Amino acid sequence: MLDARPASVRFRDPQIEMAHGAGGKASRKLVEGLFAPLLFGSTPGPLGDAAHVDINGAKVAITTDSFVVKPLTFPGGSIGELAVNGTVNDLAVSGARAEALVVTYVLEAGLPTPVLEAEVCAMAKAARDAGVRIAGGDTKVVEHGKADLMYVTTTGIGRLIHGVTIDPRSVRVGDKILLSGPIGDHGITILLARGELDLEADLRSDTRSVLPLVEALVHTAGPGIRWMRDPTRGGAATSLNELARDCGLGMVLFEDQVPVRDMVRGACELLGLDPLHIANEGQFLAVVSPDYADAAINALSLAPGGSEAQVIGEVREQPAGTVLVTTRYGGSRIVDMLVGDPLPRIC
Amino acid sequence: MCLAIPGKIVEISSDNTESALVDVVGVRRRIDLGLLQDDKPAPGDWVLIHVGFAMSKISELDALDQMNTLRALGEIDGAMQEVQGYGLEEPNDAEVH
Amino acid sequence: MRFVDEFREPELISRTAEEILRLAGRDRHYRLMEVCGGHTHAIYRFGLKDILPDNIELIHGPGCPVCVLPMGRIDDGLSIAQRPDVIFAAFGDMMRVPGTQGSPLEHKARGMDVRIVYSPSDALKLARLNPDKQVMFFAIGFETTAPSTALTLMRAKAEGIDNFSVFCNHVTIIPAIRAILDSPDMRLDAFIGPGHVSTVIGCRPYEWIAKDQDKPIVVSGFEPLDMLQSIVMLLRQLKVGEAKVENQYKRVVPWEGNRAALRAMAEVFQLRPYFEWRGLGFISQSALRLNEKYAAWDAEQRFEVPGIRVTDPKAAQCGEVLKGVLKPHQCKLFGRECTPEHPIGALMVSSEGSCAAYHNYEHRKAAMATSLTSIA
Numbered sequence: 160m161l162d163a164r165p166a167s168v169r170f171r172d173p174q175i176e177m178a179h180g181a182g183g184k185a186s187r188k189l190v191e192g193l194f195a196p197l198l199f200g201s202t203p204g205p206l207g208d209a210a211h212v213d214i215n216g217a218k219v220a221i222t223t224d225s226f227v228v229k230p231l232t233f234p235g236g237s238i239g240e241l242a243v244n245g246t247v248n249d250l251a252v253s254g255a256r257a258e259a260l261v262v263t264y265v266l267e268a269g270l271p272t273p274v275l276e277a278e279v280c281a282m283a284k285a286a287r288d289a290g291v292r293i294a295g296g297d298t299k300v301v302e303h304g305k306a307d308l309m310y311v312t313t314t315g316i317g318r319l320i321h322g323v324t325i326d327p328r329s330v331r332v333g334d335k336i337l338l339s340g341p342i343g344d345h346g347i348t349i350l351l352a353r354g355e356l357d358l359e360a361d362l363r364s365d366t367r368s369v370l371p372l373v374e375a376l377v378h379t380a381g382p383g384i385r386w387m388r389d390p391t392r393g394g395a396a397t398s399l400n401e402l403a404r405d406c407g408l409g410m411v412l413f414e415d416q417v418p419v420r421d422m423v424r425g426a427c428e429l430l431g432l433d434p435l436h437i438a439n440e441g442q443f444l445a446v447v448s449p450d451y452a453d454a455a456i457n458a459l460s461l462a463p464g465g466s467e468a469q470v471i472g473e474v475r476e477q478p479a480g481t482v483l484v485t486t487r488y489g490g491s492r493i494v495d496m497l498v499g500d501p502l503p504r505i506c
Numbered sequence: 507m508c509l510a511i512p513g514k515i516v517e518i519s520s521d522n523t524e525s526a527l528v529d530v531v532g533v534r535r536r537i538d539l540g541l542l543q544d545d546k547p548a549p550g551d552w553v554l555i556h557v558g559f560a561m562s563k564i565s566e567l568d569a570l571d572q573m574n575t576l577r578a579l580g581e582i583d584g585a586m587q588e589v590q591g592y593g594l595e596e597p598n599d600a601e602v603h
Numbered sequence: 604m605r606f607v608d609e610f611r612e613p614e615l616i617s618r619t620a621e622e623i624l625r626l627a628g629r630d631r632h633y634r635l636m637e638v639c640g641g642h643t644h645a646i647y648r649f650g651l652k653d654i655l656p657d658n659i660e661l662i663h664g665p666g667c668p669v670c671v672l673p674m675g676r677i678d679d680g681l682s683i684a685q686r687p688d689v690i691f692a693a694f695g696d697m698m699r700v701p702g703t704q705g706s707p708l709e710h711k712a713r714g715m716d717v718r719i720v721y722s723p724s725d726a727l728k729l730a731r732l733n734p735d736k737q738v739m740f741f742a743i744g745f746e747t748t749a750p751s752t753a754l755t756l757m758r759a760k761a762e763g764i765d766n767f768s769v770f771c772n773h774v775t776i777i778p779a780i781r782a783i784l785d786s787p788d789m790r791l792d793a794f795i796g797p798g799h800v801s802t803v804i805g806c807r808p809y810e811w812i813a814k815d816q817d818k819p820i821v822v823s824g825f826e827p828l829d830m831l832q833s834i835v836m837l838l839r840q841l842k843v844g845e846a847k848v849e850n851q852y853k854r855v856v857p858w859e860g861n862r863a864a865l866r867a868m869a870e871v872f873q874l875r876p877y878f879e880w881r882g883l884g885f886i887s888q889s890a891l892r893l894n895e896k897y898a899a900w901d902a903e904q905r906f907e908v909p910g911i912r913v914t915d916p917k918a919a920q921c922g923e924v925l926k927g928v929l930k931p932h933q934c935k936l937f938g939r940e941c942t943p944e945h946p947i948g949a950l951m952v953s954s955e956g957s958c959a960a961y962h963n964y965e966h967r968k969a970a971m972a973t974s975l976t977s978i979a
Contacts, residue, residue, distance in 0.1 A: 174712070176708070176709060176712050177708065177711075177712060178708075184943075184944055185944065188944075355718070355719065355720070355721075355725070356535075356721045356725075357535055357536060357558075357721070357722075357725060358533055358534070358535050358721075359533070359534045359535070360532055360533040360534065361532060415613075421531040421532060421604075422531060422532040422533055424531065424604065425530040425531035425532060425533040425604060426530075426533045428511050428530070428604065428607070429511050429530055429533060429535075429555075430695075430721070431509045431695075431954065485650075486613065486649070486650060487613035488613040488614075488616040488617045488620070488654060488827075489617070489620075489650075489653055489654050490616075490649050490650025490651060490653045490654055490827070491650040491653055492647055492648060492649075492650045492964045492965075493963060493964050493965065495943075495962075495963050498699070498943050498944050499699075499708075502695035502696075502698055502699070502719065503694075503695040503719065503721055504509060504694065504695045504696045504954050505508075505509050505556070505557050505694045505695070505696060505721070505744070505748065506508060506509060506640055506641060506644075506667065506668060506669060506694075506696050506744070506953065506954060506955050508639065508641045508744075508745070508747040508748070508797070508798075508799035508800065508825075509641065510747070510799050510802075510825075511607075512604070512605060512606035512607060514605070530604070531604050538722075538724055538751070538754065540754045540757075540758075540863070540867070541750055541751070541754065541861060541863050541864045541867065542861075542863065543863050544861075544862055544863045552605070552606060554799075554802065554855050556747055556748065556751070556799060557694075557721065557722045557723065557744075557748055557751050558721060558722025558723075558724050558725065558751070559722070559724075559750070559751040559754065561747070561799065561802045561803070561855075561861065561864070562802045562855045562856070562857065562861065564606055564854055564855055565853070565854045565855075566854075568853040568854035569606060569609070569854040571853070572828075572832070572851075572853065572854060573609055573615075575832075576615050576618075576619060576828060576832060577615065579618055579619060579622045579835075
């Protein structure tokens with residue numbers, strides 16, 4: 160039932176800053192403090208990756224995502240792949256199989272046609288690989304200097320996958336936290352590709368559709384799945400902090416069980432970054448009940464692309480609403496959401 | 507202050523001996539060797555890197571020595587407890603490192 | 604990672620922690636100050652407090668070059684950067700530190716050209732690539748970082764790169780330690796010495812701490828085993844009433860320091876007669892500026908700088924936290940008006956600042972003891 164009285168806007172910052180788009184605390188404040196009260200009704204439930212809509216009995220999921228990336232192409236992919244996989248993945252982790260996407264391009268005047276063509280080709284290929292149809296789209300052109308070459312938005316619609324319900328409120332103490340593969344590949348690849356830090360590494364973005372892995376997981380452990388999320392901007396730490404907040408429980412991670420490639424680790428140590436805060440474009444987190452956890456991790460590790468899946472932690476009562484990383488020698492630290500993008504440091 | 511990371515010198519630039527390529531588990535960067543001109547490193551050496559400059563050479567010998575000292579901690583305690591059990595004098599802590 | 608992973612080995616960490624428990628006993632309360640912000644960060648990152656006994660108290664020292672920078676200096680640097688032909692280059696650590704008109708990142712959002720660099724040599728490279736712009740490098744750091752700035756300036760001079768300048772905020776560690784020891788409300792037993800500063804200055808500069816102040820100091824590395832071993836060494840000294848300088852970080856710190864680095868600093872810098880340290884007040888001979896040979900590259904001489912002194916808000920207790928007199932959560936503004944999203948002081952912004960470290964890594968662990976189950 161829609162409330163006729165609009166909820167009050169709680170967002171108090173005088174202007175929008177880059178941090179508001181970084182996926183961390185600032186982004187959350189903007190969404191929860193301005194967009195949600197004005198657009199979503201006065202008491203939205205926990206915000207998920209996709210919205211579920213009932214159309215005369217047919218349950219569909221719908222989601223949208225925009226892609227702003229510099230540089231446009233990088234090892235392992237380009238904006239086109241991100242745009243397809245990102246939306247397919249948002250639908251997948253909300254328990255839906257993407258059926259069709261529509262895409263909007265905002266193009267900067269002066270964009271060379273071969274660049275556009277390459278991106279559109281990349282998009283078409285990514286859609287074929289992901290098994291999703293691109294059903295239509297829109298294009299706008301803005302003045303030179305107003306669009307960083309191009310911005311891409313995709314909106315996807317999909318059918319709910321039977322046998323799984325995603326609800327952070329169903330998470331219980333004792334549930335296991337699973338991760339589909341190594342974190343940090345995408346964000347570090349982009350950071351290196353920008354060229355400002357003069358670092359080189361043979362790293363590629365992990366952009367891919369996680370739908371096959373999600374389907375393998377649902378097939379084996381569907382009834383045990385409580386929650387899933389693809390940890391994009393803000394990293395695994397942000398996704399888990401959101402979950403911790405939404406369910407009021409503690410997410411306890413075992414540091415040496417979190418898969419991170421050596422190179423990603425090396426880059427993070429050099430720059431003073433935490434892999435848990437780095438963006439991923441081809442991984443997902445899942446919280447699974449303990450009786451299904453073994454089957455779940457087996458199913459993932461046997462599925463193509465899932466060989467590096469790991470149980471990385473478990474849900475506990477304390478510290479409530481918080482993500483805690485523990486070490487084998489008994490040390491622990493809280494991992495909070497960052498305010499904005501992770502910044503390299505020298506101190 | 508001071509995030510500094512060990513890296514291995516992969517190659518010294520041929521046109522500038524104060525510039526080297528260093529490797530940290532597969533991540534590479536050009537670093538400046540200007541602060542080590544009194545003790546120039548060679549490819550294969552490990553150096554401590556801070557803000558793109560090599561600050562110091564890393565001594566493998568000292569690192570090994572440290573590990574041995576640390577490993578001996580528990581053992582010497584075990585030995586000391588045995589010795590104390592026989593009612594002999596308490597050994598001097600200060601000798602142990 | 605070689606020379607890193609060995610010093611994070613869990614089994615050895617547990618054993619060293621046991622040795623600390625054995626040495627610390629129960630009858631005495633030990634107050635150890637880690638001088639360097641990098642050590643503060645390491646303590647929280649590795650959760651070392653969880654494995655130390657309660658009677659060992661780690662007190663965070665003032666060795667955070669971002670934290671001790673007065674707001675007025677940030678304003679000065681940013682005022683130069685307002686000029687349309689200037690590129691403001693600084694380490695990532697500076698980007699969210701608030702000036703009175705906002706942080707460097709906030710200035711970037713308003714259209715100023717602000718760039719994050721990993722190295723001063725990257726800033727010089729920016730100058731080479733942008734001959735029509737003035738690149739101003741906002742330099743921060745203790746003696747670990749100053750030699751790299753110095754060498755970069757020497758290179759700029761040798762290559763005749765004119766469109767490069769440095770706004771120098773380099774500070775030195777010994778005066779800061781002296782200020783701590785001179786402070787009447789400070790009770791300390793020993794120091795965990797700054798490992799990376801010591802790769803440059805060596806271990807001799809600390810001898811007065813042991814001889815005149817009768818306090819042990821162990822120059823320490825930054826991995827968990829380094830810090831724990833340093834604590835073992837300090838406890839051993841304290842238990843037999845010794846006070847001397849020891850070098851735990853032998854694999855990297857030469858006792859005599861790095862002569863080439865010290866030469867570079869002497870070539871380029873001179874000591875300022877005095878400099879204001881946030882929270883510690885004016886300290887003489889505690890900071891560096893470019894000398895006459897390098898005056899042409901000194902941003903403070905090339906550009907008009909307002910030089911206005913900005914005092915911290917009265918309620919902010921940055922100074923007391925910096926000196927270790929107060930713990931972060933004891934500051935009245937902590938977690939309320941002053942959070943990482945809306946920092947009042949630099950201790951809440953800098954990754955090594957004790958307030959940021961405490962807020963990000965620690966304070967909700969305290970809530971675990973009083974079992975809260977409400978949604979955070």
